[in-house]
Amino acid sequence: MGEIASQADIPLLRLQRFNPGVDSRRLAVGQRLLLPTTQERAPGGGPYRYQIRRGDTLYSIARYFGTSPTGVVSANAGLDPSDLAIGQLIQVPMGSGGSGSRTASSSAPAASRELPDPGPLPSSASHWRWPLDNYSVARRFGKDANGTLQPMLLATQSPATAKAASAGTVRFANGMRQLGHVVIIHHADNMQSVYAFCGQLLVSEGDSVAEGAPVCQISHADNTNRYHLLFDLRHGGKPVDPARVLR
Incomplete structure (x- = not known):
């Protein structure tokens, strides 16, 4: 994963955190990784910036990043879950949707x-x-x-x-x-x-x-x-x- 991060000019930690379901120590041939775009590469520990991709739904985004659909909506004022547009940039809170219970x-x-x-x-x-x-x-x-x-x-x-x-x-x-x-x-x-x-x-x-x-x-x-x-x-x-x- 370090080599992939270097080739894509992405900080390794950012690539790892953008692929929360991947064991970076054991990649498989043919395994797909999600590469953050330039707009998605904001540093810091706050909400992630995520750019809507083809086929995305609010539920699939929330599940991928380990949060809840409600948490995503709360982090984006005025977000219409039924009208997501490809290329749209949203904030994604990480974790268990702010529940406070690990x-x-x-x-x-x-x-x-x-x-x-x-x-x-x-x-x-x-x-x-x-x-x-x-x-x-x-x-x-x-x-x-x-x-x-x-x-x-x-x-x-x-x-x-x-x-x-x-x-x-x-x-x-x-x-x-x-x-x-x-x-x-x-x-x-x-x-x-x-x-x-x-x-x-x-x-x-x-x-x-x-x-x-x-x-x-x-x-x-x-x-x-x-x-x-x-x-x-x-x-x-x-x-x-x-x-x-x-x-």
């Missing part, structure tokens, strides 16, 4: 919808361990009321350590917008596991981890007074219901 609609690092179909799950993707020893399922994997696919959210009443669901290599261990500290582990047969809302990280990028190895301490969510772990599984970048893989 657990309500945050999504884990996601691969682009343009990724090729990786095929059926490999035989190795079975009987993996759950990432927490004592937990409740606060939200199951699946689509919310708006049709947006949400990863699984686990909760505990007391501090807990998230553990690797299967053996693999840590490819990312750092902070990520809205998700706190995040760990991404790559496993055999093009499988990935994601652990978000981490507090203290217990691994570093490049580490080889065994199944059950400590990954991070999960963090406290003030709005629920519980400890949360956002857990996501991917096959070739495509979301997988953890219930199909975990024992």
Whole structure:
């Protein structure tokens, strides 16, 4: 992605943030990236400037940037959602539509919808361990009321350590917008596991981890007074219901 940013004369951080559903460390042949135009490249952490493209709808724009249609309308005085024009420049607030709750609609690092179909799950993707020893399922994997696919959210009443669901290599261990500290582990047969809302990280990028190895301490969510772990599984970048893989 750094080479693409350099060739397009776009700051790397800007390109990454303009493609919130793309893992910049694992691009696929044929994968499509959205390049910001000159008018869209405003610096800063405020609302994004976005230029309407062919086929865009208010809902598709909001879903792409992880916000809500209502949030987009609120950020654009006089915007008519039914009359978007190609080339029109609008403001797009980032995140969960200003709800203030990171657990309500945050999504884990996601691969682009343009990724090729990786095929059926490999035989190795079975009987993996759950990432927490004592937990409740606060939200199951699946689509919310708006049709947006949400990863699984686990909760505990007391501090807990998230553990690797299967053996693999840590490819990312750092902070990520809205998700706190995040760990991404790559496993055999093009499988990935994601652990978000981490507090203290217990691994570093490049580490080889065994199944059950400590990954991070999960963090406290003030709005629920519980400890949360956002857990996501991917096959070739495509979301997988953890219930199909975990024992």
